[in-house]
Amino acid sequence: ARQAAAAVGQGQLMQAWDKVFLAHGMSTAQVLLTRDDLRARQRFLNARNTFAELLHWDVLPIVNENDTVSISELKFGDNDCLASLLINLAEADLFINLTSSSGVLAADPQKYPDAPVMDHIDDVATLDLGRLCGGKTLVGTGGMYSKLLAARRAAQLGVPTLILPGREPWVISRAFAAAGVCPAPEGHEPFTRGTWVRSGRQAITRRKFWLAYQSDPAGSVHVDDGAAKALLHKGSSLLPGGVCAVEGIFQRGGLVRVLHKGKSLGVGLSNYSAPELKKIMGLKRHEVAAILGDAHYPEVIHRDNLLLDAAV
CATH class of the missing domain: 2.30.130.10 (PUA domain)
Known part of the structure; x- marks a missing residue:
């Protein structure tokens, strides 16, 4: 029943994406993946070529798990996992992860509600994620644990991560403005909240990344x-x-x-x-x-x- 519902919802979801980005003069494309698509090397390379062509056309790929056909053994688990694997597929330079919180808190918010937001993390591999985030969410649909795990994977490829509060208006543009990359949107100040996760000093090869995370x-x-x-x-x-x-x-x-x-x-x-x-x-x-x-x-x-x- 859930897979049938996903088949109905995927079309409606893409209509929403198309409508929003068309207002900005940008076309979108739907890409549905299962983990098997990334595990098979030839299909992985075909997907990489498709992403490269879409980006060459200035078309924005909207990626989701193909829930209508995916089986439990080949599920990504959550969108953070899927996104971290797309870094390798799309050969990205930056990983931006939007969340409902203000950024990465310095302690488990369940135990320390007043814990401050860390503005940067130098080495995500040294963090005790279980203690910092209170463990992985039982439903397996995200949470800060999986976001930091995804950031750790990105760091291994030499790609930094920016974790931002997604409910703030114009948050990505304002974050770029705070970094001096572009001016802030009219009527908005540069945004300084969120957490910057530095990349690894020595990146691993993309082949090793692929073989390590192709499956559980x-x-x-x-x-x-x-x-x-x-x-x-x-x-x-x-x-x-x-x-x-x-x-x-x-x-x-x-x-x-x-x-x-x-x-x-x-x-x-x-x-x-x-x-x-x-x-x-x-x-x-x-x-x-x-x-x-x-x-x-x-x-x-x-x-x-x-x-x-x-x-x-």
Whole structure:
């Protein structure tokens, strides 16, 4: 019933967008996506080319999840997640996220109602989002937790985020005016509220971004102290000998979390299925060959297919 209702509502929603932007002399286009569209590399590249052409025509893409066909396993979860993945698709330079609050508060508003708004965040990766935001919203439709998670993903691509109160009139233009980019709209002062989230100092490759966030991890691989040290400080790949436990059901090429003592180190693409990995975990290379034969990979996860500190 919800998917049928979405089919009815999508047309009405686009009529509203068309009407508003036509008043400003701008055409709009509807783009409906499922996570599978971004997971399949060829479809991802086709979508990127479509976005590039629309922007070349000065047509504004209005993007939404294709709720009429999307299944739970392939849902983005919320629009913040979808928006963060579009940064890579559209090769954006800035991520603006509008919210009902005045910006990012310095403490959980449920516990500290008078917490001030942070005007900037230097390193979003260092924030304890659970403590700061009171955890993720149960309905999975946004909230500051998911907005900061999206900002963290954007920062990994070297893209800054501007979180603004969307109910303020002309808020985007006024924010740009406060930064000296353009004059403020007539009758309005430059806007100084909101939170600026700085980008990462060293951007990851767009391919690594794509492989890390193309889908939710299907399982987990637990590693020992030596493997964790090699991954974090030596830029190594994950070898079978460093794996001490395997959780979940995944196939070869599946996306998995890499955990050390319960803490997530990152995500990567596994060269082995879960049953195969359970047979060879903790073993040395010659021992792996004795079990699987010569047709095996030296690495469980190659470093080129591993993203440390992934925002998942």
